[in-house]
Amino acid sequence: MGETVTAGARRARLRPAGFDDLGVRRALSDRLLPALVAAMTFLAALTLAGAVATSSLAHHWQHGAAAALTVQVPDPGASPASGEGTRLTRVVAILTDAPGIAEARALDRAELTDLLRPWLGRDLAAAAIGPAAAGGDKGGAAADPAQAPLALPLPGVVQVRLDRPGVDLTGLARRLDQAAPGTLVESHGLWVQRLSALARSLQACAAVVLVVVVLIAAAVVAVATRAGLAARRDAIEIVHGLGATDGYIAGRFARRTTMLAAVGAAVGAAAALPVLIGLAGLAAPFASFGPEAEGGAGLLAAVPGSLWLALPCLPLVAAAIGWMTAQGTVRRWLRRLP
Amino acid sequence: MVLLERVGLHYGGRSAGSRQAAPDVLHDLNFAVPAGGFRWLLGPSGAGKTSLLRLLYLAVRPTAGRLDILGIPVGQAARGTLPRLRRRIGVVFQDFRLLPHLTAYDNVALPLRIAGRPEGQIRADVSEMLRWVGLARKHASHPAELSGGEQQRVAIARAVINRPDLLLADEPTGNLDEGQAERLMQLLKEMNRLGTTVMVATHNDGLVARHPARALRLDQGRLIADG
Numbered sequence: 001m002g003e004t005v006t007a008g009a010r011r012a013r014l015r016p017a018g019f020d021d022l023g024v025r026r027a028l029s030d031r032l033l034p035a036l037v038a039a040m041t042f043l044a045a046l047t048l049a050g051a052v053a054t055s056s057l058a059h060h061w062q063h064g065a066a067a068a069l070t071v072q073v074p075d076p077g078a079s080p081a082s083g084e085g086t087r088l089t090r091v092v093a094i095l096t097d098a099p100g101i102a103e104a105r106a107l108d109r110a111e112l113t114d115l116l117r118p119w120l121g122r123d124l125a126a127a128a129i130g131p132a133a134a135g136g137d138k139g140g141a142a143a144d145p146a147q148a149p150l151a152l153p154l155p156g157v158v159q160v161r162l163d164r165p166g167v168d169l170t171g172l173a174r175r176l177d178q179a180a181p182g183t184l185v186e187s188h189g190l191w192v193q194r195l196s197a198l199a200r201s202l203q204a205c206a207a208v209v210l211v212v213v214v215l216i217a218a219a220v221v222a223v224a225t226r227a228g229l230a231a232r233r234d235a236i237e238i239v240h241g242l243g244a245t246d247g248y249i250a251g252r253f254a255r256r257t258t259m260l261a262a263v264g265a266a267v268g269a270a271a272a273l274p275v276l277i278g279l280a281g282l283a284a285p286f287a288s289f290g291p292e293a294e295g296g297a298g299l300l301a302a303v304p305g306s307l308w309l310a311l312p313c314l315p316l317v318a319a320a321i322g323w324m325t326a327q328g329t330v331r332r333w334l335r336r337l338p
Numbered sequence: 339m340v341l342l343e344r345v346g347l348h349y350g351g352r353s354a355g356s357r358q359a360a361p362d363v364l365h366d367l368n369f370a371v372p373a374g375g376f377r378w379l380l381g382p383s384g385a386g387k388t389s390l391l392r393l394l395y396l397a398v399r400p401t402a403g404r405l406d407i408l409g410i411p412v413g414q415a416a417r418g419t420l421p422r423l424r425r426r427i428g429v430v431f432q433d434f435r436l437l438p439h440l441t442a443y444d445n446v447a448l449p450l451r452i453a454g455r456p457e458g459q460i461r462a463d464v465s466e467m468l469r470w471v472g473l474a475r476k477h478a479s480h481p482a483e484l485s486g487g488e489q490q491r492v493a494i495a496r497a498v499i500n501r502p503d504l505l506l507a508d509e510p511t512g513n514l515d516e517g518q519a520e521r522l523m524q525l526l527k528e529m530n531r532l533g534t535t536v537m538v539a540t541h542n543d544g545l546v547a548r549h550p551a552r553a554l555r556l557d558q559g560r561l562i563a564d565g
Contacts (some may be wrong), residue, residue, distance in 0.1 A: 019440075019444065019451075020439075021437065021440060021444070021448055021451065023437070023439045026439070234435075235437055238435050238437060239437075239448070239452065241395065241396075241397060241429065242425070242449045242452050242496075243421045243422065243423075243424035243425035243449065243452055243453065244421060244452045245418075245421045248452060338396060338397065338398060338399050338417070338420065
């Protein structure tokens with residue numbers, strides 16, 4: 001048993017190439033650098049989550065509000081200026097035939113009542129709708145106002161869903177106005193434009209934060225590498241004198257920083273995961289990121305797929321930053337040697 | 339093999355301004371050492387022996403004149419060609435310059451690993467070399483666990499493991515007693531007999547007297563005798 005241990009120890013001492021000839025393991029400690037990289041990866045993960053959430057919300061708004069249109073047709077029961085039927089049916093027919101319109105549907109009596117109820121109360125709303133919605137019976141105006149119907153001159157309301165954003169609403173509005181003068185087309189575009197501008201600004205901020213995080217990470221690796229170079233200066237000069245190339249020495253440092261950065265980033269990404277899952281759970285009702293399942297599986301499903309892709313990439317990106325920064329720093333430093 | 343023509347050296351850059359600020363440490367050196375030759379490098383402290391050796395093992399480049407080492411003009415050579423040339427030069431330092439965190443085995447193996455030799459060949463070569471310098475039993479010891487003489491033997495094993503064409507030693511006996519110094523000289527002379535060009539800087543007159551050979555004498559950065 002004792003002999004086996006000794007033989008094993010001897011084999012370990014006679015270890016193959018790739019051993020730590022420069023003492024880089026001690027020069028670049030496995031504490032500070034991974035901890036700093038972990039903290040920055042945590043920030044990067046949160047920033048990415050913010051960017052993804054903003055993008056999802058913006059997408060949701062654009063395909064919700066931007067794709068919806070409300071058309072009001074005053075005096076819906078009257079004859080249109082051109083064509084058959086009432087003004088309301090004529091407007092619906094034109095909308096249905098227009099390009100880029102997925103659906104055009106006149107609200108029925110119950111829906112109009114629902115729309116008015118918050119302002120008028122259920123009874124008054126129903127009374128107000130009564131004759132107008134029935135279409136053309138103007139006699140109701142003479143009835144007792146206390147008993148209803150109120151016979152307000154309510155317009156017909158057509159709800160329109162666009163199948164793509166950017167439909168020519170001006171031309172459409174002109175055609176509707178020709179067929180039924182006074183028809184109003186109300187687009188939600190301005191509101192959506194403002195929200196989209198806000199979303200774009202937030203995404204730009206996220207991009208800036210990510211760039212700053214990358215720069216700080218590179219700076220941290222560079223400082224750590226420089227400290228390591230200073231600590232191992234004698235060993236580097238000896239190895240350089242024995243004929244080591246710049247690539248050989250830089251590779252020793254880069255291998256170490258790559259490993260430390262990757263480990264730190266993995267820890268940071270893992271630490272960010274519970275936070276992201278919690279945030280995604282809070283955001284799910286607003287943005288329909290995923291199915292609204294209950295429990296842990298539902299929370300996991302609430303994290304957007306792009307984040308599941310981005311999180312494992314963070315250690316890879318950190319490793320790449322560690323490798324490139326160490327290579328650049330060491331090679332620049334070595335130029336002082338002949 | 340080693341050729342110097344009007345070689346000068348000063349530290350602190352090549353510009354005319356710094357030339358005036360930093361005094362020359364070597365002036366106008368002219369000599370040649372043929373392949374397989376042996377030279378003592380003699381002179382008082384501060385004569386420029388160490389600076390000349392630094393030129394020869396490519397720790398600095400000459401600031402004037404022409405320096406050819408193993409057929410390569412060092413002054414004009416691209417920086418990228420120097421590592422390969424350094425691997426053909428073995429150096430033994432007075433302070434050994436071993437890597438303290440590596441074992442004797444790993445210190446001796448270092449030049450072979452830097453040269454990218456296969457690990458199997460490294461194991462055979464290093465074991466044989468450690469036997470040659472009488473340290474086979476101490477292969478797993480770190481420098482701090484070795485005596486001065488043992489460390490010097492590790493250093494010479496590292497210097498010759500690559501079978502260098504040029505072997506340089508800077509005061510190699512400075513930290514050794516008479517017996518150890520004598521043993522080191524035997525090793526150096528054996529390398530020379532095998533065809534390696536050897537240059538040894540020393541101010542140990544007794545050693546030079548016991549091993550008479552051609553000598554280069556320096557004083558105040560100038561060559562005052564070659565014979």
